Amino acid sequence: MKLHILYFSPTGGVRQVAQKMGHALIAHFGDVLSVSEFDFTLPQNRVVLPAFTADDVVLLALPVYAGRVPNLLLPYLKNLCGSGAKAIAMVVYGNRAYDDALVELCQLMQMADFNVQAAGAFVARHAFTDLLAGNRPDAEDYDLMFRFAQAIADKCRGRELSREGEMYSLETLKADLGKPLHYYRPKDAAGNAIDMLRVKPITTAQCNGCGICAAHCPLGSISVDNPKEVVGKCMKCCSCVRCCPQQAKAFTDPGFIYHRDDLVRCFGKTRGRCEVFV
Numbered sequence: 001m002k003l004h005i006l007y008f009s010p011t012g013g014v015r016q017v018a019q020k021m022g023h024a025l026i027a028h029f030g031d032v033l034s035v036s037e038f039d040f041t042l043p044q045n046r047v048v049l050p051a052f053t054a055d056d057v058v059l060l061a062l063p064v065y066a067g068r069v070p071n072l073l074l075p076y077l078k079n080l081c082g083s084g085a086k087a088i089a090m091v092v093y094g095n096r097a098y099d100d101a102l103v104e105l106c107q108l109m110q111m112a113d114f115n116v117q118a119a120g121a122f123v124a125r126h127a128f129t130d131l132l133a134g135n136r137p138d139a140e141d142y143d144l145m146f147r148f149a150q151a152i153a154d155k156c157r158g159r160e161l162s163r164e165g166e167m168y169s170l171e172t173l174k175a176d177l178g179k180p181l182h183y184y185r186p187k188d189a190a191g192n193a194i195d196m197l198r199v200k201p202i203t204t205a206q207c208n209g210c211g212i213c214a215a216h217c218p219l220g221s222i223s224v225d226n227p228k229e230v231v232g233k234c235m236k237c238c239s240c241v242r243c244c245p246q247q248a249k250a251f252t253d254p255g256f257i258y259h260r261d262d263l264v265r266c267f268g269k270t271r272g273r274c275e276v277f278v
């Protein structure tokens with residue numbers, strides 16, 4: 001069979017998880033003839049859609065944004081066609097919670113004719129700060145990925161499954177399909193919603209116009225001619241902040257800073273749970 005590893009990963013956490021999970025699947029399936037990696041982070045990689053057959057296995061991995069699948073990716077995801085391929089839905093979150101993201105991704109994949117066999121939520125460094133899950137994924141996460149891949153291979157082969165610990169039946173997740181989904185709304189100290197919709201990064205005097213941020217922006221929103229200008233929509237993915245060699249891009253909006261610091265206060269010392277469903 002062919003294994004396709006698809007992911008969207010502005011700051012590298014999802015890529016790390018997806019690649020590691022890909023290796024675990026190759027080890028357990030044993031008959032993987034070819035592996036294709038499809039990184040659709042950049043806009044130019046979302047122009048041509050990947051194609052699958054019913055004999056393929058597809059791993060689709062996305063970051064959790066506001067407890068959901070990144071909403072600006074929905075038009076792309078809705079255009080995918082699984083052609084009945086066996087599929088694994090995966091979301092990666094930054095130590096707060098994955099909320100409705102995994103159910104939403106399963107739902108989207110089923111609608112796109114993927115035959116969803118398994119789903120998993122994993123943890124990686126939060127794009128906003130290294131103080132949230134800065135050392136994830138770690139050995140414990142890799143161990144779960146390995147056991148998850150074993151269970152997926154067993155399921156696809158019709159072998160009996162043994163589930164333990166953070167491994168649940170896919171039916172428990174499927175029971176939530178069709179239920180109303182909610183976005184997570186950060187709140188300020190007074191309990192009022194923080195609106196970050198129009199927030200964009202600032203560019204400091206450190207910027208030397210190299211254009212690396214423009215080349216890495218998943219929405220193509222940074223001007224190539226003048227990288228100091230963020231001309232289009234911003235999804236707050238922090239790709240520009242993390243890739244700038246001059247550290248010239250930053251989010252300074254008070255609401256953003258409050259939310260980031262509040263996340264560190266609330267989730268900086270806890271271990272976000274990985275959960276898998278097969």
Ligand SMILES: Cc1cc2nc3c(=O)[nH]c(=O)nc-3n(C[C@H](O)[C@H](O)[C@H](O)COP(=O)(O)O)c2cc1C
Nearest residue numbers: 009010011012013014063066067094096097126127
């Ligand atoms: C705009 C935005 C919203 C996020 N929302 C959540 C969230 O609701 N829960 C959570 O635990 N992590 C959240 N995160 C953290 C990401 O899910 C996490 O950093 C993920 O690993 C990012 O993937 P990447 O490293 O491949 O870009 C958010 C990150 C961003 C940029």
